[in-house]
Amino acid sequence: MPSVSPSQLVPAIPDASRAKKLQLLGILSGFAAGAWLGAAEAPTKLVSIGISPMVISLIMVIGVFLARWSLPALILGTSSVRADVRRAPHLVIWALLAGCLWAVANTLTIFAIRDIGLSIAFPLWNSNSLLGILWGFLFFNELRQAGWRRRAGVLSGALVMCVGATLLAIASSAGHGPAVHSLHGVWAALGAGILWGTMYIPYRKAYLTGMNPLSFVTFFSFGELGMMSVLSVGSLGLAALWQELLSARGVIFWLMLGGFVWVIGDIFQQYAAKYVGISRGIPLSNSNQLWGLLWGILVFGELHGRSSSIYLEVIGGSLLMMLGVAAIAFSSASGQEQTRWKDAAIRESDRYGVSADFVEARMDGRQLLGELKPSRSTLDWLLVVFATSVFVIFAAMARVPKISLHWAPAAFLTAVLFLLLAVCGLALWRTTRFN
C-alpha cells in the first residue's frame, strides 16, 4: 500500500472544537478510570484470609473475562467486534499479548498487597505512568512538538510522582512484617508497574489503528485468562487448584466482582489512552492510587495503630503523586502534537494495511461514512444473560468475609463510583457513541 502523507490523510486540525472535546473526554475518562480501578483492588484484601494469591488472581480474571465479553455485547453488540477484527486482524495478537502482561502484573500486585499492604503497594505499581510516558514518546510521537510548557508539565509531573513513590517505599520498609517480605512486596509492585506500563504499547497501537476499545478488550481477555490459567495450574497443579477453588467458593463472588469493577475502570482507561494518549492517559487513570488509599484506610482500616510518621509519609507521598498527576492532566496535547500522533497513525496503517480513512474516522471518535451501525443480536443477549447468571450463582454461595469492614465509607465511595460512571458514560455516548 503506498504511503500517504499526513496532509493527504487529514488536515492538521480538522475541527479544533471537536479535538478539544475529545481531549476533555479523554481526561474525564482518565479520572473515572482511576475511581473504578481503585475500587477494584479492594476485594484482593481477601488474601489476608489465607487464599493463594494465584487463586485470587485466577478468580478475578474469570470475573474480568465475563465482564469483557458481556459489557461490549451490551453496549455495542458483538457484530461491532467482528467488524473491527475484519479490518485490523493483526490487533488480535496485540490484544492477546496485552492480556498476558495484565495477568502477570495482576498476580504480582496480589503478592505485593499481601507483603506490603494496599495503600503502599498502589503507588509503587503506579510507576507504570513513567514508563507509559517513555513508550509514548519513543514509539508513538507523543510529546513531540508539544512545546516546552507541556513537556515540562508532563516530565515534572512524572518526577514528582517518582518522589512520592520513593517516600511510600521508605514507609513500606518501616515495621511492616519481615524485611524479606517487604522487599519482595516492593519488587512485586514495581514489577507490576513495569508490566502494566508496557501493556500500554499494544493499547496505543490498537487505537492508532482505529480499533474500538470495546473490541480490543474482548480479545485481551483471552490473553489474560489463558496466561492466568497456565500460571495457576503450573504453580499449584490441577487437583490442588480445584481444592483451593472449592474452599474459596464463599468468596468467589467478591473476587469476580472485583474483576468486573476493574473492567469498567479499564474501559474508561482505554478511552483515555485513545483520546489523550498513553503519556497522559495512564497518569490520569493512576489517580486510582488515591481511591485505593481511601478504600484501604477508610473501609479496611489499613495503617490503623501505626505511628503518625508512617501516616505522614504515606499521605505526603500520595499527595505528591497526585500533584504530579494534576500537572500532567493540565498539559493536554496541542494541535501540533496531535498532528504528530496522526503521523504515527499513518505509519501504523501503512505497516499493517489498514484503510487510512477508517483510522482517521476512529481517531476522531466517529463512524466511517456509510459504515453500518452496530446492533445487538440474540448472541449478545445470551452472553449478557450467561454472565449475569454466573454472578448470581456465586452471589448465592457468597458469604461476607470475616475481616473488619467499615460499611458507611464503603457505601459513600460506591455512590461516588456510580455517579462517575453515569457522567462519563453519558459524555462518551453523546460525543462518540462509544466509537
Place this chain on the structure above:
Amino acid sequence: MNATEPDPNARGWWTTILTDIHFWVPVAVLIGGLLLLRFIR
C-alpha cells in the same frame, strides 16, 4: 478495494508483527515478569 477492508497487498501478519520492534518490547517485559513471579514465589 473497499475502504474499510485491509489492504490485500499488505505483508502477512506474522512477518509484519515479528519485524516490528513494538512487539518485542512487551514480549521481553512479559518474560521478565514471569521470571520475577517465579523469584518472589
